[in-house]
Amino acid sequence: MTTTTEGPYAVEAHELVKTYPKGVRALTGLSLRVQPGEIFGLLGPNGAGKTTAVKILTTLAHPDSGTATVAGQDALRHPGRVRRLIGTVSQRSSADPVATGRDNLVLQGRLYGLRGAELRQRVTELLDRFDLTDAAGRRTRSYSGGMQRRLEVALGLVHRPQVLFLDEPTTGLDPEARAAMWDEIARLAGEEGLTILLTTHYLEEADRLADRLAIVDKGRVVAAGTPDQLKGELHGDAVHIELRTTLDETAAGTARSALGRLPGVREVTLDGLRLSARADDGAAVVPGALAELTAAGVSVATVTAARPSLDDVYLRYAGRRFAEADADSDSTTQTPTGGAR
Amino acid sequence: MTALAVDTWWLTGRRLKALVTQPIFVIVMLIQPVIWLFLFGSLFRRVVELPGFGTASYLDYLVPGVVVMNALAVNMWAGIGTLEEIERGTLNRFLTMPVSRSAIMNANVVEQLVGTTFQSAVIVLLGGLAGATYPGGPAGVVLLMLAAVLLGTVFGALSNTIGMLVRQRESIIGINTFLLLPLTFLSTVFMARELMPGWMQGIAAFNPLDWAVQAGRSALSADPDWGLVASRTGWLLALAVLSVVLSTRTFRAYQKAV
Numbered sequence: 001m002t003t004t005t006e007g008p009y010a011v012e013a014h015e016l017v018k019t020y021p022k023g024v025r026a027l028t029g030l031s032l033r034v035q036p037g038e039i040f041g042l043l044g045p046n047g048a049g050k051t052t053a054v055k056i057l058t059t060l061a062h063p064d065s066g067t068a069t070v071a072g073q074d075a076l077r078h079p080g081r082v083r084r085l086i087g088t089v090s091q092r093s094s095a096d097p098v099a100t101g102r103d104n105l106v107l108q109g110r111l112y113g114l115r116g117a118e119l120r121q122r123v124t125e126l127l128d129r130f131d132l133t134d135a136a137g138r139r140t141r142s143y144s145g146g147m148q149r150r151l152e153v154a155l156g157l158v159h160r161p162q163v164l165f166l167d168e169p170t171t172g173l174d175p176e177a178r179a180a181m182w183d184e185i186a187r188l189a190g191e192e193g194l195t196i197l198l199t200t201h202y203l204e205e206a207d208r209l210a211d212r213l214a215i216v217d218k219g220r221v222v223a224a225g226t227p228d229q230l231k232g233e234l235h236g237d238a239v240h241i242e243l244r245t246t247l248d249e250t251a252a253g254t255a256r257s258a259l260g261r262l263p264g265v266r267e268v269t270l271d272g273l274r275l276s277a278r279a280d281d282g283a284a285v286v287p288g289a290l291a292e293l294t295a296a297g298v299s300v301a302t303v304t305a306a307r308p309s310l311d312d313v314y315l316r317y318a319g320r321r322f323a324e325a326d327a328d329s330d331s332t333t334q335t336p337t338g339g340a341r
Numbered sequence: 342m343t344a345l346a347v348d349t350w351w352l353t354g355r356r357l358k359a360l361v362t363q364p365i366f367v368i369v370m371l372i373q374p375v376i377w378l379f380l381f382g383s384l385f386r387r388v389v390e391l392p393g394f395g396t397a398s399y400l401d402y403l404v405p406g407v408v409v410m411n412a413l414a415v416n417m418w419a420g421i422g423t424l425e426e427i428e429r430g431t432l433n434r435f436l437t438m439p440v441s442r443s444a445i446m447n448a449n450v451v452e453q454l455v456g457t458t459f460q461s462a463v464i465v466l467l468g469g470l471a472g473a474t475y476p477g478g479p480a481g482v483v484l485l486m487l488a489a490v491l492l493g494t495v496f497g498a499l500s501n502t503i504g505m506l507v508r509q510r511e512s513i514i515g516i517n518t519f520l521l522l523p524l525t526f527l528s529t530v531f532m533a534r535e536l537m538p539g540w541m542q543g544i545a546a547f548n549p550l551d552w553a554v555q556a557g558r559s560a561l562s563a564d565p566d567w568g569l570v571a572s573r574t575g576w577l578l579a580l581a582v583l584s585v586v587l588s589t590r591t592f593r594a595y596q597k598a599v
Contacts, residue, residue: 021598058437060599083439094430098359110351111440155434 008072010036010163010195011057016066018052018219026052027063028219034163034197034212039189041210042199043310045325049219050199051091051167057197058088058165071162084112087156091168093148094155097141101132101151104140105158112159126154130184146177153184164188166198170205178205185209203310203322217318217325227310234308234316237282239265241275241289244299251298258292265289271321273301282306348444349451352435356452367459374411374464378403379471381531393533395562404468404475405485405557406530408461412489413550414521415460416453416497420504420513423449427508427595436596446589449501450494457493461486476563484570485557491577492553498584502591524550529558552576 011034018027027049034040042050055061057070059079068075071085095104105123114122127133130150135143140151149169156164169185170178186209189196200206206213207227214224223230247255252270260268264280279285282305293300314322360367382400389399396402426432435445465475465482475481503513525531527544528551534542545551556573559566 055599060433060436060596062597080439083437086437088434088437090430090434092428092430094434096355096359096431097429098363099355103355103358107351107355108438111348111435111438113439 008036009033009069010038010071011040011197012067012069013053013057014067016053016056016063016068018049018056018061018063025219027056027066029066030216030220031066032214032221032224034195036162036195037189037193038211039185039196039198039209041206041213042197042216043201043203043206043210043213043314044199044216045201045322048201048216048325050201050216052219053216054088054165054167054197054199058086059083084159085162087159087161087164089152089156089164089166089169091171093140093143093152095140095148095151098139100137101140101143101147102127102136104151105154108155109158114159122158126157130154144177145173146180149173149177149181150184153181153188157188162193163195163197166196168199168201170200170202182209203314207310215314215317217314222317223313230313231308231310234278234312236264236266236278236280236308238306238308238312239277239279239282239285239289240302240304240306241293241300242302243273243275244301246273247298251296254296255293255298258296258298259289262288262292267316269315269319271315271324274321276312276315279305345441345444345447348441349447352440352444352448353451353455356448357455360452360456370415371460371463373414374407374460375467377410378407378464378468381407382471385531388532391533391536393535395533398473400468400471400473401475401561402533402558403531404465404473405561406528406554407468408464408485408489409492409550409553409557410525410530411460411464412457412493412553413496413524416457416493417500417517417520418513419449419453419497420500420502421510423501423504424508424510424513427505433599436599442592442596443589446585446592449497449588450585453493453497454490457490458486461489475561477561477565481557481561481565484560484574488553488556488560488574488577491574491581492549494581495549495577495584498581498588502584502588505588505591505595524548527551529554549577549580 011032013030013032016027016030019025030049030053032040032042042053044050052061056063057068057075059075059082062076070082073081073085075082095101099107102123105126106119109119109122127136130153132147132151132154135147140148143151153166153169166185170181173181182205185196185198188194198209210227212224212226213230214221215230216222247270255275256268256270259265259275259277262285265277265285268275268277286303286305290300290303311322318325382403386399388394389397389402394402432445465485469475500513503516527541528548529545530550534545537545552573556570556577560570
């Protein structure tokens with residue numbers, strides 16, 4: 001794991017293991033360290049274990065083994081202390097739909113012990129800041145998706161937490177609302193001392209927001225660092241070749257070795273219809289690659305050569321394409337106990 | 342303890358405010374008992390001519406029954422609300438906050454208590470306007486409400502337990518639909534005990550709804566059987582405590598399984 005400075009960390013998880021009833025292995029030894037004041041992204045497909053990790057760090061769930069420290073407090077031994085220091089923003093709108101935006105914020109503040117003028121001032125400030133002042137007296141049921149999400153973030157900030165957990169902050173938002181939320185999150189991180197840990201299954205979101213990120217696959221962190229570090233470790237461009245037909249095992253071997261023979265080409269992988277490789281100079285490899293594949297009798301649909309993306313990083317560390325892992329988990333992973341996503 | 346009281350206060354306030362700001366909801370909830378009161382009151386008006394009712398006015402006999410039936414019919418849906426809070430993530434948000442866990446459960450019970458008391462009072466009042474008399478006086482009315490609240494607590498807590506366990510509104514709907522009419526008709530809500538078939542009387546003896554009707558009706562009568570009132574209220578109290586303990590246990594299990 002790459003770290004730029006040594007603790008104390010805002011969040012530190014060590015070897016977290018969590019198995020749900022019916023043997024669903026949500027975490028298989030997840031470790032991460034978040035520096036104070038940074039935006040840390042947990043990137044992974046649905047079902048990778050991000051939400052479970054956040055549940056443990058926010059004192060909701062208890063791991064089978066491992067340790068978790070949040071804002072300097074042991075989250076497993078002293079959950080009560082951690083709860084005062086963190087704010088959480090869930091995937092869905094958890095606000096009371098029949099209460100107004102202001103009432104939701106006031107209740108939240110009261111439950112954290114705010115009273116009187118201090119509470120009123122804080123609520124007014126948050127409504128203003130999240131552009132909800134005009135809608136403050138309306139029931140949140142009538143809010144748009146973007147407004148509900150902004151209220152949700154405001155709820156998490158009422159008591160000025162040290163660490164804010166954002167679980168999939170833009171899932172289900174339209175592109176415009178998503179962009180606005182990104183600006184908001186980036187702005188929040190600029191605030192004094194606020195550390196943000198967000199989970200996302202959008203590569204673009206992680207790339208754009210996170211100072212550092214950890215790629216999560218099958219319940220553990222497979223790579224961590226700044227987005228640039230992670231992309232930089234790939235050394236070279238990505239060459240992606242889309243095939244017309246799926247290959248049997250022999251043909252797959254032929255295609256892989258045909259590509260691998262080219263100078264400067266390495267890390268050849270075949271994932272369904274997608275043949276990928278790294279190359280020192282991607283564009284220069286394309287003509288040769290086409291020739292070799294045609295000679296080997298493999299029919300090619302498209303070829304692209306590009307600078308590495310986080311998708312490439314994911315492929316490298318998780319051994320499969322991001323979108324595919326995401327689709328996989330959607331269709332095969334049953335989330336435990338109904339609403340536990 | 343103070344944190345518990347304070348958190349209970351705010352969390353209950355949230356729920357009651359939801360009721361107060363939606364008066365239409367409260368009115369709709371009252372339509373059903375009112376219909377029972379006047380529909381059954383008119384339909385069975387002359388049934389008191391048979392022996393066993395102990396009153397000359399069927400409405401007098403019916404009001405405690407409707408109060409108790411309403412307490413059951415309303416509170417048995419509590420689990421749907423709990424389920425929605427789980428699905429929405431509201432419950433989990435509270436759990437990541439320094440909120441007393443018991444206060445979250447208490448808020449359910451206190452809301453139910455206030456709601457049932459209010460509705461019972463309205464039914465008693467409407468019954469009075471329609472001509473029912475309450476020889477037991479205010480003390481009798483209070484005891485009837487107490488019985489209704491305890492019964493509501495039993496079924497509210499059980500409904501919450503089911504909501505947390507099965508996480509499916511269909512299950513709650515199914516169980517409630519299955520339970521409401523048998524529990525009501527296997528009791529003395531509409532019919533005097535002496536007029537029920539023997540096997541029905543046998544079952545009614547174990548029906549908490551019937552305990553509540555017996556206690557409330559006797560307390561409201563001119564000559565209350567205090568032994569009966571005390572024993573039935575006591576049984577209801579014991580059952581209410583058991584149910585709340587069960588729902589609290591289930592809530593703890595829920596917290597462990599998040």
